[in-house]
Amino acid sequence: MFTDDDELVIALRTASGEIEETITAFGTRQGVFLPLGELSRILDLALRISDEGHYASGWIIEPARSVSLNLRAREGIIAGKATQLSPALFASYQGDIFVRSDSLASILPVEVKVDLRDQAVIITLLEKFPFQARLEREAERQRLASRQGASQKENAPLEPTPWAAYSMPVSDVEMRAVTDDTFGSRLELEMRAAADLAFVTARGYLEASSRDGLTGVRMEFGRRDPAATLLGPLHATQFAIGDIATVSQAIGLRSVAGRGLFVSNAPLDESSVFDRIDLRGPLPDGYEVELYRNNVLIGASRTAVNGQYEFLQIPLDFGANVLRLVFYGPQGQTREEVRRFNVGNGRLAAGDFVYDLGVVQKDRPLIAVRPPLYLATPSEGQWRASGNIAYGMSSRVTLAGGMALAWNKLGELPGIAGNIGIRSEIAGLPWRLDAALQQGGARALRGAVAARMGAIGVSIAHGEYRGGFIDEVQAFEDAPLRRASSLDVNGALPLGSTGLPFIARLSRLAFADGRSIETASLRTSLRLGTALLSPALEYNASAAGLVTSSRLAASFDLALFAGSRTRIRASTTVDLLGSPTLSQISGQIDRTLSARQTVRLFASHSFPARQSQIGGSFSHRFDNASLALDASASFPTHAHYIGLRLSTGFLQNPFSRRMQLAMPGVSRGGLLAVRTFRDENANGIQDAGDAPIANVAVIASGKAYETDDDGIALVPSLGDGQKASYGIDEATLPDITLAPGRKGSAFVARAGRIHSVGLGIVSLSDIEGQAVYSGAATLKGVSGLQLVLTDLDGNARGRARSRAGGSFLFERVPPGRYSIEIAADQAERLGIGLATPVVIELSGKADIVRANLLVKDTQSLPGQ
Numbered sequence: 119m120f121t122d123d124d125e126l127v128i129a130l131r132t133a134s135g136e137i138e139e140t141i142t143a144f145g146t147r148q149g150v151f152l153p154l155g156e157l158s159r160i161l162d163l164a165l166r167i168s169d170e171g172h173y174a175s176g177w178i179i180e181p182a183r184s185v186s187l188n189l190r191a192r193e194g195i196i197a198g199k200a201t202q203l204s205p206a207l208f209a210s211y212q213g214d215i216f217v218r219s220d221s222l223a224s225i226l227p228v229e230v231k232v233d234l235r236d237q238a239v240i241i242t243l244l245e246k247f248p249f250q251a252r253l254e255r256e257a258e259r260q261r262l263a264s265r266q267g268a269s270q271k272e273n274a275p276l277e278p279t280p281w282a283a284y285s286m287p288v289s290d291v292e293m294r295a296v297t298d299d300t301f302g303s304r305l306e307l308e309m310r311a312a313a314d315l316a317f318v319t320a321r322g323y324l325e326a327s328s329r330d331g332l333t334g335v336r337m338e339f340g341r342r343d344p345a346a347t348l349l350g351p352l353h354a355t356q357f358a359i360g361d362i363a364t365v366s367q368a369i370g371l372r373s374v375a376g377r378g379l380f381v382s383n384a385p386l387d388e389s390s391v392f393d394r395i396d397l398r399g400p401l402p403d404g405y406e407v408e409l410y411r412n413n414v415l416i417g418a419s420r421t422a423v424n425g426q427y428e429f430l431q432i433p434l435d436f437g438a439n440v441l442r443l444v445f446y447g448p449q450g451q452t453r454e455e456v457r458r459f460n461v462g463n464g465r466l467a468a469g470d471f472v473y474d475l476g477v478v479q480k481d482r483p484l485i486a487v488r489p490p491l492y493l494a495t496p497s498e499g500q501w502r503a504s505g506n507i508a509y510g511m512s513s514r515v516t517l518a519g520g521m522a523l524a525w526n527k528l529g530e531l532p533g534i535a536g537n538i539g540i541r542s543e544i545a546g547l548p549w550r551l552d553a554a555l556q557q558g559g560a561r562a563l564r565g566a567v568a569a570r571m572g573a574i575g576v577s578i579a580h581g582e583y584r585g586g587f588i589d590e591v592q593a594f595e596d597a598p599l600r601r602a603s604s605l606d607v608n609g610a611l612p613l614g615s616t617g618l619p620f621i622a623r624l625s626r627l628a629f630a631d632g633r634s635i636e637t638a639s640l641r642t643s644l645r646l647g648t649a650l651l652s653p654a655l656e657y658n659a660s661a662a663g664l665v666t667s668s669r670l671a672a673s674f675d676l677a678l679f680a681g682s683r684t685r686i687r688a689s690t691t692v693d694l695l696g697s698p699t700l701s702q703i704s705g706q707i708d709r710t711l712s713a714r715q716t717v718r719l720f721a722s723h724s725f726p727a728r729q730s731q732i733g734g735s736f737s738h739r740f741d742n743a744s745l746a747l748d749a750s751a752s753f754p755t756h757a758h759y760i761g762l763r764l765s766t767g768f769l770q771n772p773f774s775r776r777m778q779l780a781m782p783g784v785s786r787g788g789l790l791a792v793r794t795f796r797d798e799n800a801n802g803i804q805d806a807g808d809a810p811i812a813n814v815a816v817i818a819s820g821k822a823y824e825t826d827d828d829g830i831a832l833v834p835s836l837g838d839g840q841k842a843s844y845g846i847d848e849a850t851l852p853d854i855t856l857a858p859g860r861k862g863s864a865f866v867a868r869a870g871r872i873h874s875v876g877l878g879i880v881s882l883s884d885i886e887g888q889a890v891y892s893g894a895a896t897l898k899g900v901s902g903l904q905l906v907l908t909d910l911d912g913n914a915r916g917r918a919r920s921r922a923g924g925s926f927l928f929e930r931v932p933p934g935r936y937s938i939e940i941a942a943d944q945a946e947r948l949g950i951g952l953a954t955p956v957v958i959e960l961s962g963k964a965d966i967v968r969a970n971l972l973v974k975d976t977q978s979l980p981g982q
Contacts, residue, residue: 119209120144120151120216126237127922130160133242136253137161140922141901143239144216148206150232151216152239154225159902162248163226164947168975171210176948178226179245185225187215196225213891213898276841277865279788279873286770286777287313288870290785296761301490304329310400310785312870315339319838319868321785323400325489333489336361336400342839344386344866356839357381360484363398364476364504367520369554369562369581370535371504372396372430372590378478383471386839387457395434397441397457401427410442412608414619414643415652415675430594446687455786455835464541464550466510475505497596501525508541516541518552533557560587560598573617574609586630598630618642633662649678670694671701683710700725714739729755742766742779772874773830783834788867790833790844790875792816794825797859797878800933800962804876811879815847817862822847836867846877855882855964857932881964882930885938889924892953892972899924900973904941909934917941924971935959938969951976 124144131138139160144151154174155167165176165185174187178197187194189210192203207221219230219239229242243250289311297303305328312321318339325334340358341348348354363375365382373396401407401419407427409417411434419427432441443455466472481498504522511517518539526533539552549567556562564581579602583589586598593599604625610617620642627635638657643650652675659668671693678686685708691701704722711717718735733750743766751758767780772791794811795804810829815822819842823831836842845862859878867873885907889900900920907916907928915936920926928938938956945951953972960967 119148119205120146120211126150129236129238130157131238131240133240136250139901141239142922144211145234149218149220150234150239151209151218152222152230154215154217154222156214156901157222157226159900159944159948160249161226162252162904162944162947166948166950166975167214171213171215174215179247187225189215277863277873277875279865279868279871281317282314283317285314285871287311287768288785288789288872289768290765290782291768292763292765292782294761294763296759298759299757301327301329312785314871319870321869330490332487335483335485335487337484338362340380342386342868344839344841346383349381352381352383354381354383355386362476362478363396364478364502365474365506366396366591367504367506367522367535367537368518368539368552369537369564369589369591370520370556371502371522371524372594374478374480374502375426376478376480376482377484378476380474380476380478382474384474395432397429397432397443398426399443399455401445406446408444408446410444410643411621412440412619413442413645414621414641415654416621416641418675464548465514465516465543466508468510468512470510471507472509473505473507477501477503514542537562554587556585556587558586560585562587562589562599564602572609573612574607577604577606579604583630593627593629597633600628600630602627618644631662633660635660648680649676651676668695684708729753733759742781744782769872771830772872773828780832781834785870786835787838787869788836788840788842789872790816790818790836790842790865790867791872792825792831792833792844793874793876794829794831794846794858794879795876797880798962800859800878800880802859802876802878804878808878811852813850813852814879815850816844817847818842818844824850832872838867838869840867841865842867844875846879851879855930856880857882857930859932880933880962882932883960883963883965883967885928885931885936885958885960885967885969887926887969887971889920889926889971889973892974903971903973904944905971906939906941907931908937908939910936926971931960933960933962938971940973945976949976950974 124146126143126145128141128143128150129138130141137160141153141156141160143153154165155171158165158167158176163176163178165174165178167174169190172189174185177184183197185194185196187203187208189203189208192205194201194203201224207218209216217225219232222228222230227244229244231240231242233240289309292308294306294308296306307324307326309324310322312319314320316339318341321338323334323336324332326332338358338360340356340360342356344355346353346355348357357380359379360377361375362378362380364373364378364380366373375398397409407419408415409429409432411432416432417429419429441457443457445454478501480500480502481495502522502524504520506518506520508516508518518541520537522535524533524535533556535554535556537552537554539550541548541550543549547567547569549565551565552563554562560583562581562583564579566577566579568575568577570576581589581592581599581602583599583601588596589599589602590596592602602625604623607622608620610619620640622640624638625636636657636659639654641652641654643652654673655670656673657668657670660666671691673689673691675689676687678688680686687706688704690703693699693701702722702724704720706718706720708716708718716737720734721730721732723730729752731750731752733748735746735748737744737746743764746763746765748761748763749759765782767782767784768777769780769784769789770776771778773793793804794814794816795808796811797804798808799805810825810827812825812827812829814825814829814831816825816831816833818833819836823833825831833844841864843862843864846858848857851857856879859880862877863875865873889903889905891898891900899922901922901924903920903924903926905918905920905926906914907918909915916928916931918926918928936958938952938958940951950973953974956969956971958967958969
């Protein structure tokens with residue numbers, strides 16, 4: 119019917135665009151003949167060709183729609199119906215069955231259009247074909263992998279960072295020469311350090327001046343482990359001794375800081391929708407800090423209280439809560455600490471038991487050193503012991519309880535308090551109820567319920583108190599309460615593409631002595647191009663007998679990036695009761711002069727105090743240090759400050775073991791040191807001659823850090839007791855044929871330790887070849903084969919499809935030993951396999967390796 123002279127190399131396309139392949143067809147005056155076997159493999163159909171192209175058997179789309187074609191007998195059965203196979207429409211040639219294009223629809227549910235001018239065959243699929251279902255599954259798997267990217271990182275195998283009896287401390291040091299109107303001229307030193315000591319994390323803080331000697335010392339020793347493997351049968355997630363902070367009780371004592379000890383097995387990143395958390399930490403001299411929850415500004419601290427910032431009783435929303443602490447340094451530095459909390463309904467899984475225990479002497483440091491102008495609290499020095507427990511009775515009911523002891527300054531018998539509670543749900547709404555007793559017969563009952571309505575979360579709580587009950591969690595003072603109520607509404611309003619986040623709160627406290635305090639607040643943040651505007655409305659009212667006071671104030675905080683080198687911050691507060699009046703206004707400009715130099719100017723004015731302040735700072739950043747000059751003045755008091763600051767960090771290089779300088783901030787959390795090198799023999803070890811690779815981006819904690827000339831990148835601030843994952847940005851490698859020998863991993867970061875790893879960069883190779891039928895009279899390429907590249911462990915490392923003539927290509931394959939196989943489902947469906955196993959070994963050198971595949975029939979069919 120046709121000869122080799124009638125051959126057409128023609129494009130095969132589906133009208134919906136999923137497939138574009140090149141096939142070999144034949145053209146005569148009667149029409150264009152298409153290869154049925156090749157089409158079946160491309161469309162993933164279970165149709166096999168045998169008997170040198172004279173017989174076809176299988177089914178179309180589903181097994182009930184069987185097909186049998188016998189060209190020797192010129193008869194066939196399609197979907198149970200017998201049909202004659204005209205020689206003008208069906209022909210056997212070169213081991214395949216060729217069907218005239220206008221007859222293909224009699225076998226397959228398709229429409230065929232032949233465009234010889236464009237050298238193309240366009241097939242319109244009238245039903246969903248197996249290859250379409252396969253593509254949908256692959257797309258869904260890719261979407262799932264994208265959604266689960268973070269989870270996959272969390273589940274990455276953890277690399278150990280062994281605990282040590284002693285490790286070289288990682289330190290931050292700041293030295294200052296200052297003069298002011300309060301203490302005169304002096305030298306100051308501030309140092310923070312962290313290290314392994316006696317197989318725990320030791321963290322220390324020291325502050326001193328030439329005028330007052332030591333002015334502050336804090337030390338903490340402990341461990342944090344998200345896997346809850348600490349202290350043997352206690353299965354603790356954290357414990358600490360030294361300068362620590364306890365956990366608040368459900369009713370009664372709140373969280374306090376001081377010298378003592380603490381242990382807990384509670385998850386490090388989980389909380390309850392009814393709980394509130396306290397955030398504390400060191401605030402270096404001259405720094406400011408802002409607190410954002412889910413991108414809404416909810417607090418700011420511009421002055422340290424005894425060297426620390428405190429954000430107390432921060433409410434959390436149901437679901438994921440991202441608390442972002444933004445620190446602004448006196449030399450224009452900006453850094454962020456991100457803490458994530460997964461907030462649930464307060465219930466535990468059935469059988470789960472959670473506890474926290476603590477003993478602390480309130481506001482007393484481990485070493486009794488005080489700064490000048492220290493502000494003592496009324497209850498300072500009080501010893502407190504507290505504990506909380508919770509047990510999951512079932513998936514719906516959790517029981518909770520707590521006990522607390524508090525000694526007064528005279529060390530007399532302690533005040534005792536206890537509470538018991540339940541957490542459950544009604545109609546899908548989580549609720550809790552807590553009852554408490556204090557020594558002397560004081561009692562309390564407090565309940566709360568939460569709801570989620572779309573993007574809005576609501577939490578309502580009310581407590582009744584009798585007998586002089588003191589609830590520091592609600593009142594922040596040692597005064598008996600009568601009742602306390604609160605309403606929290608959080609979420610996002612449907613405005614714009616991302617919604618408008620907001621946080622609203624109403625609360626009322628009624629004290630036993632007749633006083634009352636009412637508060638209301640509404641906060642939001644709007645991103646306007648390069649600006650972030652954070653408006654807030656706050657109302658406070660108090661009443662004590664006939665004396666009442668109230669205040670309604672609106673505040674506006676603006677952060678604006680004016681170009682790539684200028685940042686502007688401004689804030690103002692307006693009192694709205696009576697005639698609206700400005701209460702305060704401030705502004706700040708940070709300007710980057712060069713890659714190493716920045717300048718800051720600021721000014722503020724308080725209208726009630728009639729006081730203004732102006733100031734500025736100039737800083738120069740060296741490779742591993744920064745030097746800054748600060749100055750400020752206040753009017754009309756003529757208060758002034760002038761200071762020269764030198765800040766740097768110290769650590770031991772984990773590869774060379776030499777001490778070196780580092781940029782300030784290295785002691786805040788765990789560190790990662792990655793060394794990249796050219797792994798010539800792909801053994802994962804830097805051997806002699808394996809050169810380092812510079813300018814490679816190491817990705818960790820969402821940021822990129824570039825390797826230096828020695829191939830080393832140092833990643834700081836990875837948290838304490840938190841899982842951290844890392845990897846290589848392959849786009850930054852110097853050659854497209856290079857790739858990391860492994861895809862990175864994860865580890866538990868801890869303060870004071872540098873997790874060091876070497877990442878070998880290997881050369882990639884390509885594997886190309888041709889798949890042909892074994893034993894055919896003339897070798898014929900097999901197109902449409904789904905090929906899988908498998909490593910020695912049986913893991914699929916690559917996939918390819920054979921094209922016209924049977925050619926295939928696996929690109930960018932790392933070194934190793936591999937085998938090539940036909941996809942199991944296709945091999946079973948078509949009854950084919952490889953005549954001989956194909957094993958390929960790729961060395962550490964980039965190469966193009968050729969491998970030919972011999973395909974054979976693994977099942978005998980009628981007609982053979």
